[in-house]
Each structure stands twice: as C-alpha cells, then as structure tokens.
Amino acid sequence: MAPLISLLVSLLAASAAALPQDLVERHGPGHQAPKCRPHQVRHRKSWHTLTNIEKKAYLDAEVCLMSKPSTLYLRGARTIFDDFQSAHASLTEIVHYAGQFLPFHRLFVWEHEQALRRECGYTGAHPYWNETQDAGAFTTSILLDPVYGFGGNGVGASRCIADGPFANYTNALGPGYAINDHCIDRTIQDFVSWAAHKQYMDRCLAKSTWLDFWVCVEGAPHTAGHGGIGSQMSNPVSSPGDPLFYLHHAYLDMLWAKWQAQNPSVRLTEMGGKNLGDLATEFPGELFPADIPPPPGFPGAPAPGGPGAPVFNLTRPWDVPAPVIMGDPGNTTTLNHVLQLLGLGPDRTIAQVMNTKGGYLCYDYDQ
Numbered sequence: 001m002a003p004l005i006s007l008l009v010s011l012l013a014a015s016a017a018a019l020p021q022d023l024v025e026r027h028g029p030g031h032q033a034p035k036c037r038p039h040q041v042r043h044r045k046s047w048h049t050l051t052n053i054e055k056k057a058y059l060d061a062e063v064c065l066m067s068k069p070s071t072l073y074l075r076g077a078r079t080i081f082d083d084f085q086s087a088h089a090s091l092t093e094i095v096h097y098a099g100q101f102l103p104f105h106r107l108f109v110w111e112h113e114q115a116l117r118r119e120c121g122y123t124g125a126h127p128y129w130n131e132t133q134d135a136g137a138f139t140t141s142i143l144l145d146p147v148y149g150f151g152g153n154g155v156g157a158s159r160c161i162a163d164g165p166f167a168n169y170t171n172a173l174g175p176g177y178a179i180n181d182h183c184i185d186r187t188i189q190d191f192v193s194w195a196a197h198k199q200y201m202d203r204c205l206a207k208s209t210w211l212d213f214w215v216c217v218e219g220a221p222h223t224a225g226h227g228g229i230g231s232q233m234s235n236p237v238s239s240p241g242d243p244l245f246y247l248h249h250a251y252l253d254m255l256w257a258k259w260q261a262q263n264p265s266v267r268l269t270e271m272g273g274k275n276l277g278d279l280a281t282e283f284p285g286e287l288f289p290a291d292i293p294p295p296p297g298f299p300g301a302p303a304p305g306g307p308g309a310p311v312f313n314l315t316r317p318w319d320v321p322a323p324v325i326m327g328d329p330g331n332t333t334t335l336n337h338v339l340q341l342l343g344l345g346p347d348r349t350i351a352q353v354m355n356t357k358g359g360y361l362c363y364d365y366d367q
Contacts, residue, residue, distance in 0.1 A: 036362035042113075042125035044254070045366045047143055047247060048133055055148040057124055059165045062243050064120035066169050072343040075320065076179035078172045080115060084108070085173050085240040087342040092237045093316070094323045099273025099333025101218050102256050103350045105249045110353075110361055111345035112246050125363055128250035131196035131225055138193040138228045143244065150244050152186075159185040159231050166243055174238030177317050184242055185231040193228030195220040205259055210270040213259055217252055225251070237314065254365045257356050268354050273333045275325045 047055065062081070070077040074086035088095070088108070095104040109126060116122035134141040144152045144164075151164020160183035161167050170181050204216035225248035226234050233242045240246070260267040316322065327338035327349060335351035352360050 034359055036357045036359055040362050041357060042363040043366060044125045044128055044250065044363055046130040046133075047127045047149075048130055049366070050127060052148050054124055054127075057122060058116075058127060059148075059150070061116040061120040061122035063165050065115060066166070068119050074342060076173045080119060082172055084112060084115075084344060085171075085238060087344055088240045089173065089177055089237045090320055090342060091323050091340060093278070094276055094325060096236055097218070097277030098275060099214065099271060100275075100337055100339060100350060101273075101277075102214060102252065103271075103337075103353050104339050106253045106256070106356075106361070107339050107341065107345070107348055107353050109246055109250050109253060110363075111341060114345060126250050127247055128254050128365070129225070129244070129247040131193070131221070131228075131248070131251055132198045132201055134193065135196040135198070135224070136190055136194040138188050139190055143247070144188075150242075151184075153188045154186040154231060158183060159187050161186055171232070171241045174232055174241050175235050176237045176314065177320060178238075186233065186242070187230035189228055189230055192230075193224055195224035196228065200224075201255060204255065205262070207259070210267065211272050213256075214273060217255055221252055221255060253356075254367060257365055258367060260354075268358075269335065269351075271333055271335050271337075271350055271354075275328055275331055275333055275337070 050058075066079050066081040068080040070079055070083050072083045072087075074083050075090065077083045077086040091104070095101060113122075113126040116126075129143055134143070138144070139153060141149075143149045146152060146163035149164060151161040151167055154160055155162045166184050169184055171184055172181055173179060174182070200220040204213060204221060207213040207216055225244075226236075226239060229242065229244055229248075231242075233239050233244060233248075323340070325337075326340065326347075327336045328334055333350070335349065335354070337350045339348050339350060339353065341347055348360060352358065355361065356363050356365075
C-alpha cells in the first residue's frame, strides 16, 4: 500500500507541475510568482507567419469574447471584450505618457490572452502584428483580409467596417469616454503607417537607456499603429474597441522584449518616468517623426477643421473616478509601481512583468 500511495503522490505532483500557467494559482503584488518552466512557455508569432487554421482560431476566440456577457460590470460594458475597453478608458491617464506605458500594456495584452483561453478555449499564443512589413501600406495588409484577418477599411460616412468577423459587432463604448452604441470604424491612412518603417524601429532599439527607449516606442511605433488604422484605433481612451489594438500592443511589447534581451542584466530591472501622464500636454519625447506629418486628430497633431478644432474629448467625465497611483511614494515610476487592472486579472507590480518568462508571465517572441 505504501508504494502505491507514494506513486499517487508523485503523479499528482507531476500533474500540478505541468498545469498551464493560467491555471496556476495567481498571487497578488508582494507574493512570489509561480515559475515559468520551459515546457510552459508560449511562443508568440507574427500574424504574417500564422497558418490559416491558427488565424481562424484566434479570430473565433475574439468573436467568442465579444459574445460573452460582462463579468465585471465596468462602466458601459456589455461583454467581456467591453470590459477590457472600459478598464483601459478608466486608466488612460496613468498608462499613457507615463513610465508604466509599456509594463501596463504588456500585462493588459497578457490578460487578454488569458481571457481568450479561459472563456473561449483558445489554445495558441497571442499573435502580434509585425507592422514593419506593412509600413506605408496598411490598406493592403493581410491583417485586413475579410476571411483570415480583421476585416478591411471603413466605408461611407460612418467609416464602419463592412466585412470580416467583426463587421456586425456593436461596440457600446467610445469614442473616448462616451457610452454610445456604434460600429467598429476605421479610417486607414497609409502615409501615417509609414512611421512603422524599420528605420524608426531600429532608432528605438538603438537607445541605450530605458527613458530614451520608452519615449521612442510610445512615439513613432505606437503612433503608426493607432494613427495608421485611424478612427476608434486613434482614440487614446477607447482604442481597445478595435481588435487590432491587441496585436499592435503585442508588437510594441515584442520591441521592448527585444530591447531588453540586448542587455538583460540591466534592462530587466531598468524603470523610470513620471507616474501621471497628461494627454493634453506635450509628450516627453518625439511623438511623431519630424519627417512624417502626424495624423489629423492624434494627440499633439493638428486637428481636422483647423487649429484648435475639437477631435477627442479627453476630459474625464464625472462618473469615471480619477485613477489612483499605487505603490510609488513619489512622482517617479519604479519597480514597486502597482499595475491596476480593475478586475481583468490580479494587479501586479512592474517588477513582476519585467521579464516575459519571469513567473507570472510565461511567453517569448519569434524574433
């Protein structure tokens, strides 16, 4: 009997060790994260390299997430997909133009992947959009394929997308902080997408400090994806209403991981920047390359209709509480800064998401 009990204990221990990362108990800030074992690492790939079967699996899971009723009942949200958009809107002021921009969106995309797996049975890793391959030509990108992509450009005065798996989705949030039923809209601008060109990515990857790298990435690469797709995607508050948001930010995360890998002994712990951003003030770097005109309406860019014409209402309404900065005693972002998710997943410190294979996170990239 004793050998049998010993065998059962060993089998149970081995099974627990083999559990997928998203099934391991989640620990909050200040607790030791579970280990990321080699066989658990999810390998994220560019959409351009996925098979049609892999593409369809991801798209079907996203459609599924759009059909699931909200579990968090965040402001204006009707579906779990909306939950993510609403949380992003509520946190906009502290996750843009601030030091937690890249750490927050790294965690945000990870939790989006967790939701796809948990709620909709997705088994792949989160893909990313290698935007350098489509720089200056977003309109012809394979990501806009009507069958194995996210649907095409907007049409007519409404700029609603007319094909693809998300053409019939009614988005309850946006533009900005508005609660308003509308389609997923796009106004693709190829000249803006030129900022995704490899020369601008290489410029960021050549930066030697975190502060220089962060503002570089939140500048041209970030602007290219949002402004190049336009409409909802170019709105800094409600942009997660377009499913392309997640592949865009997975791409920015890939750039960060690639930059970190150049000098991991330093860059896996290097953090800084102010705690609170302000989209109405000047960006702490080059928001858009000087040799490319910025997209009309993008923060810091000339507004359509002439200087001063309103484009985005970035004023937080009365029913959206001011975001609270947690974990930092001063005005500088540190590794102890707490990344808030409003229930999408457990809050994490920046230290817990610095390494994509550090424990709570468990993935890498194909580059």
